[in-house]
Structures are given as C-alpha cells and as structure tokens.
Amino acid sequence: MCFQSTKRSILGIYGDSEGIEANTLKIKAIIDMKAPTCLNEAQRLTGRIATLSKFISKSAEKSLPFFKTLRKAKKFEWGTSCQHAFEELKAYLARLPLLVKLSPEETLYLYLSVAPQAISSVLIREEEGKQLPIYYVSKVLNGAEGRYTPIEKMALALVVTARRLRPYFLSHPVGVKTNTPLKQILGKPDTSGRLVKWTVELSKYDISYLPRTTIKAQALVDFVFEMTEMTIKDASQDQKWLLHVDGSSTAQGSGASIVITTPQGEDLEFAIKFGFKASNNEAEYEALVIGMKMAHEAGAKHLLAYLDSQLVVKQVEGTYKAKEESMIQYLQQITDLKAKFHHFQIIQIPREENAKADSLSKLASSFENCLTKHITIHYLPEARTPLTIQPITTGEDWRTPIIKWIKEGLLPENRWKAAKLKTRATRSIIQEHILYKKSYTHLCSGVCL
Incomplete structure (x- = not known):
C-alpha cells in the first residue's frame, strides 16, 4: 500500500500539519563540508548558514569566528576557534528543531539574548505548558552597535526582530519575556533620540512585557540567560x-x-x-x-x-x-x-x-x-516624589488616555486604538502633574496645558 506524503516544499522549506522543517539537502551540504581552506570556501559556508538561519538558534553568535576570518582578507587563517565553532555547528544541525505553525490571533512570546558582538531572539508559542519555537532571529553587531549599553542592545534585539518578523507582529499580540527594565526604558519620553525612534517604531505593534519564566524546552536552551557571561564580564571590567x-x-x-x-x-x-x-x-x-x-x-x-x-x-x-x-x-x-x-x-x-x-x-x-x-x-526645595493633589471635580478629556498610559501603563482593549495611543504619547511628558508635548529640542510650553 502506498501513502502520499503531505509535506509541501516552499522555497526549499518543508511544511506539514506538524510544523516546518529545513531542507535536508541544505543541512547535509554543511555537515558534509570539510574545513574551509580558502576565503571562497569560508564565504560559501556563511552563505549556507544564512539560508538556514531561521532554524538555527543564535546563528550570528555561532558564526562569529567565521566572520572574523572573512574580515582578514589579506591572509586566510582557519584557527582552532573556527574549527571548534564548525564542529559545534555540525552537531547542532544534526538535531535541528522543528518550527511549529501558529493559530490566528493567538498570543506569541519572545525571548531576547545579547552578547558583546551579537543579538538574538526566538519567537515561540505556548501550548499545554510546552514552549515551541516559531522563528529564530540573529544579528552581528556593527562597530557602533557593539558599544551600546546592554539594555540598549536588548531594545535593538526587539526592534530587529519586529522588523524581520513584521507580519507576525502585525497579526498577533506579542509578549516579551524579560527581567530587564526594557518596558520602562522604551516607555520613557525623555530617553535618548535612538530609543525614542525605536519606541515610535514599536508603538504600532501590540507588545506587552512579562517577567521571564523558566525555559524548559531543549530548543530554547541557548536563551536561558538574557546576558551572556562575556557581557557581564565586560561590564565588570x-x-x-x-x-x-x-x-x-x-x-x-x-x-x-x-x-x-x-x-x-x-x-x-x-x-x-x-x-x-x-x-x-x-x-x-x-x-x-x-x-x-x-x-x-x-x-x-x-x-x-x-x-x-x-x-x-x-x-x-x-x-x-x-x-x-x-x-x-x-x-x-x-x-x-x-x-x-x-x-x-x-x-x-x-x-x-x-x-x-x-x-x-x-x-x-x-x-x-x-x-x-x-x-x-x-x-x-521639594521631594522628588510627586504630591497627591485631590481636585474638587474631575473629568476625562483627550489627555486622560495618554496620562493613564504614561503613569499606569493602561491601554485601550482594542489593539489598533492602543497602537495609535502609544504613537501619540511617544513625545509626551508629565512634569509636576501637567502633560506637555515634547519637541526635539525643548518642552512646548502650553501645548497640553
């Protein structure tokens, strides 16, 4: 008796009712490769890794030794660090995880991780207590990005993921699981210009911030720590x-x-x-x-x-x-x-x-x-904690939702209204219980009085 396979191939990626898996031929091409002996072979290796990046946890971090070798264009050197990373990559590809499909409108969750020279994330769904990966995102930091503070790198990881997975972020609520003060940093209107720009960019998505929970899935083991040991060591130095x-x-x-x-x-x-x-x-x-x-x-x-x-x-x-x-x-x-x-x-x-x-x-x-x-x-002259003033009468106007969002983090239940409010409130600030509109150089006095 013959059974017809239900798997379908789209751009070399196979999918069925259980999930999505990588092209086995592309995996085999890397596993069967010998250690590169010249620049062209190293470039071929990084290109093959790039085609499988959505399936590889922290692909940029795993590929860093190869990229460092490529930068030495005058003299090709395949050192012990490259060989060790190459062998670890092959071992990882031999047990590549299956990426799951998702249901419409369900809440997705995001784990972030930063290293001194790379940022990574994994988008997951939770089903019956199981953590199932949907997509891995990773990026090597350029010179300026490598000098960001750890919390700025966390924010950059979120922005890069939202750009890469825009269809997912537009059609699903996303809960970012982090123990860092990412929400407070992106929610402050008086942050640096870079963070304000990112805040505006992220405001169109339905993003919430949740405490990090214990990672149980083997496919997410690389994301047990938000900050790598090297990042903490760099800070201590x-x-x-x-x-x-x-x-x-x-x-x-x-x-x-x-x-x-x-x-x-x-x-x-x-x-x-x-x-x-x-x-x-x-x-x-x-x-x-x-x-x-x-x-x-x-x-x-x-x-x-x-x-x-x-x-x-x-x-x-x-x-x-x-x-x-x-x-x-x-x-x-x-x-x-x-x-x-x-x-x-x-x-x-x-x-x-x-x-x-x-x-x-x-x-x-x-x-x-x-x-x-x-x-x-x-x-x-006065304390840095605001005094509570009880007005004789109070009423709600167009400023009320903005004030509630800035002070209490409250948003409308409608996703699109919430996104619109976050965009509108990005350049607003409360000083001495008064809502002001903030220009690029100073507070616009009287605009929101």
Missing part, C-alpha cells in the same frame, strides 16, 4: 565608581550626603539640605536617587552604591517589598536610573564604614558651618 550615600532627619531638618569616588581615587563630596520634611528612609532614598544621577552625569558606567540602611538596600534588591506609595515611587526612579549604567550593584555596609557620608548628612540637615572648602552644599 569597566572602571569602577563608588557611591556612598546617607540620609538624615532631625528636629532641625532633613538632609543627605553623597560621596562619589572616581576610578582615580578622587572624592567628590556633596551635602544637600532638604526644604521639606522627610523621614529617615525617604532621606536615604533621596540621597541614592541624587547620587546615582550625579554619578551618571559624571560619566560612571560601572557603579557600586554603599548604604547603611538595610530596608532601602533590601527593597532595591527586591528582597523586601515596598508598601508605602512614596517608597514605590522612589524604587521606580531607581529602576530607571539603573538602566543607564552598564553595571549597578547596591551593597549594605555597617554605619561605622559609612562615617564620612553619615557626618555630611548631619551637616546638611543642620546646615552648620562647613569645616572644609571641598564640600559642595546644595539645597533641594
């Missing part, structure tokens, strides 16, 4: 800046101290007098927020922050949960600031090890005479 902060609340007033130590060992000391009443914890948070901003403006990329407040340190780490509204708002500001550094770590230390910052905070809270001319004293 940056020059370290140290930040010691302390807050003080006394009967005479409240204040904070900031001591920033540069990689060269120079101490920058600041005492800040608050023009408002703050608790000890609020003063600690104010000091940390201001210190992080100062360190970033000074050029710090790798920052170690030292505090003696166990509560603040544990809340920033996520060990303790903040319940007070003011604490939640401070934590949001700190999350946004953390994304501006290549590496940030907060460390609790005993009070006696924070003596210099402690004495400066008491100086600021009482405004006694300064004993050294090297200490800079600032005055902060």
